[in-house]
Amino acid sequence: MSSSGYALDIGTLFRTQFNDMTIGMSISNFGTSMRLEGRDTFVNYDEAPQFGGSNDRIPAFKQTDKFPLPLLFRVGLAIDIFRTESNRLVLAIDAAHPNDNTEYINFGMEYEFNDRLALRLGYKNAFTSDTEEGFTVGAGTKFRLVGNVVLAVDYSYQDFGLLSNVQKFSLGFAF
Numbered sequence: 001m002s003s004s005g006y007a008l009d010i011g012t013l014f015r016t017q018f019n020d021m022t023i024g025m026s027i028s029n030f031g032t033s034m035r036l037e038g039r040d041t042f043v044n045y046d047e048a049p050q051f052g053g054s055n056d057r058i059p060a061f062k063q064t065d066k067f068p069l070p071l072l073f074r075v076g077l078a079i080d081i082f083r084t085e086s087n088r089l090v091l092a093i094d095a096a097h098p099n100d101n102t103e104y105i106n107f108g109m110e111y112e113f114n115d116r117l118a119l120r121l122g123y124k125n126a127f128t129s130d131t132e133e134g135f136t137v138g139a140g141t142k143f144r145l146v147g148n149v150v151l152a153v154d155y156s157y158q159d160f161g162l163l164s165n166v167q168k169f170s171l172g173f174a175f
Contacts, residue, residue, distance in 0.1 A: 001038040007031030007069050021079040024094075028074070033066040071099040081109075088112040104128045108136070117141050120156070132161030140169075152175040 011026030041064065046056035076094030083089075093107040108122025120138040125131035138156030145151055152172040160166040 001036050001040050001123040003034040003036050005034040005069060019080045020083070021077065023075075023077050025075045026073075028072040029069040030071060031069050033068050035066045036064045039158050068099065070101075073097045102128055102130075104131070115142070124158070132163065134159045134161070148175050 004051060007029045008031055009026065009028045009161045010030060010135045011024065014022070014023045015021075016054045036106070041062040043060050043062060044056060045058045045060040046054055047058060048054045049056070074094055075098045076092065078090055078092040081089040081091050088111070090110045090112075091107075092109070093105065095103065095105045096104050103123040105127055106122065106124050108125060109120055110120045112118045118140045120136070122136045124133040124136060136156060136158045138154060140152060140154035143153070150173070152170075152174065154168075154172070156168045158168070
């Protein structure tokens with residue numbers, strides 16, 4: 001089975017003068033509807049099964065209904081609670097409205113020291129009763145390599161219901 005379609009993600013950020021508060025919005029998967037097609041839609045059809053001697057091997061294909069992509073609308077806000085030359089504390093919250101699931105809210109904070117070490121704390125899918133996601137915690141650091149090349153190393157832990165604890169590591173380069 002296969003299906004194809006086209007989609008576009010659109011977003012915007014607005015930075016204010018108030019404590020570097022940033023307001024963001026996005027729409028993800030804005031696009032065409034899709035329909036499943038393929039060899040698994042093939043069936044042998046009997047047009048008149050109640051009559052003896054009818055042909056029960058008429059080749060046919062099931063026509064599936066079109067379905068929309070999982071559209072997601074998000075709005076969020078991030079603000080510096082405090083910022084000095086060597087310390088920064090950012091608070092962030094976002095709300096999501098998916099067309100194929102329940103609405104949810106995520107919130108978190110990040111403390112950054114000397115633009116080098118970051119400690120993070122958050123909660124995913126707050127106020128959602130049937131979620132597996134929840135409490136998250138993480139840390140990250142940056143290393144200047146050669147010239148303007150920076151290596152970022154991040155780690156996170158998440159309480160993920162049936163999966164117990166999910167741990168993630170990431171490496172990133174900026175230049």
